[in-house]
Amino acid sequence: MKVTESVLDAIGDTPLIKLRAASQATGCAIYGKAEFMNPGGSVKDRAALAIIRDAEASGALKPGGTIVEGTAGNTGIGLALVANALGYRTVIVIPDTQSDEKKSMLRLQGAELIEVPAVPYSNPDNYVKYSGRLAEELAAKGQNAIWANQFDNVANLRGHEETTGPEIYDQLGGRIDGFICAAGTGGTLAGVGRALKARKPDVKIGLADPMGASLYSYYKTGELKSSGSSITEGIGQGRITANVALAPVDFAYQITDEEALPILFDLAAREGLLLGGSSAINIAGAIRLARELGPGKTIVTILCDSGARYASKLYNPAFLREKGLPLPAWLA
C-alpha cells in the first residue's frame, strides 16, 4: 500500500472487483471499479479534485476562496473534502429529496448546506441554476467565490479521462471490450469512454439510463424524452450537458429499478458488496452490454458509492414497500 502526503493523493487507484454472478450469467468477465473506496466514498472525489485543481490553475480560485455547487450530494462531499484539505470553504445547494445520510455527511464536513425543492432544470429555482446564481452573487459582492458547475465544466470529464479511464485500461493490460455506466453529469461516461477509445478504438461504450432520464431516447431517436421514474440518486439526465456531449456512446439501454435492485441485493448478500442505487443501474447495464457483445468479453462498470449512504431508502423495507419495489430477502 502506498504512503501519501495528503488525503488528496488517496483519491483514485481503486481496485477492479470481479462481479461473480453477473459474469457467470453472461459468460463474460464483468468487473466493477470500486469507486466507493475513494476517501469521500464515491466516484465524485475525482471530479471534485479535477475541478478544483483546474480552477486553481486558471487563477479563478484563489487561496481561502469559496466553492459553490449544486449537487445530489456526492460531488458536494468530494468538494468539501478537497476544499477542507486545501483551505477553501464550500457552499452546497442540494435538492431536498436526496438521502439524509449524504446531507449529514456534508454537515459533518462543515459545508454550508442550502436545501431547495427538487424542481426540474427548466425551473429557475432548480438546484443547479440556484447554485450558479449564488456563486455570481457572492462574486459580485467581492467575495472570492467560484461555481464548480460540474455538469457543464469539462474539467470534470478530463479528471476521468486522465485517471479513471487509464487506470481501467492498465489494470486489465488493455484486455477490455466494453465499458458502461449511467450519467449524472456525464463526466465519468465521457472521460472513461474517451480514454478507452483513445487506447483501443474498437472498445464499445454503453450508457445505462434509469427511468425518468432522457438520454436513452436521445441516443435512440435524437429526441430528449423521458417516462417513469427511479429511486436512484446522482444519475438520470434530462439534457445534453457539456460533459454528456463529449461521450462516445455506441449502445444505450434503459434500465428499470425492478431490473436493477434484485442484482444489487444479491451482490450484498452473496458477494459482500453493499452498493448504492446508481451501481445497480450500472451493473444491470453491464449485463445488457455483455449479452450484446457475446460470451468471452471483458466488460467494466463503475461501483459509484456505498449502500451505507442509502440505509434510510434503498435498504429500508418501509421505503421500498411504499414504492412497490422488490425487497432484499434478508429484510423482507
Ligand SMILES: Cc1ncc(COP(=O)(O)O)c(C=O)c1O
Ligand atoms: C451515486 C452517483 N452515481 C453516479 C453518478 C454519476 O456520475 P457522473 O456525474 O460522472 O455522470 C453520481 C454523480 O453525482 C453519483 O452521485
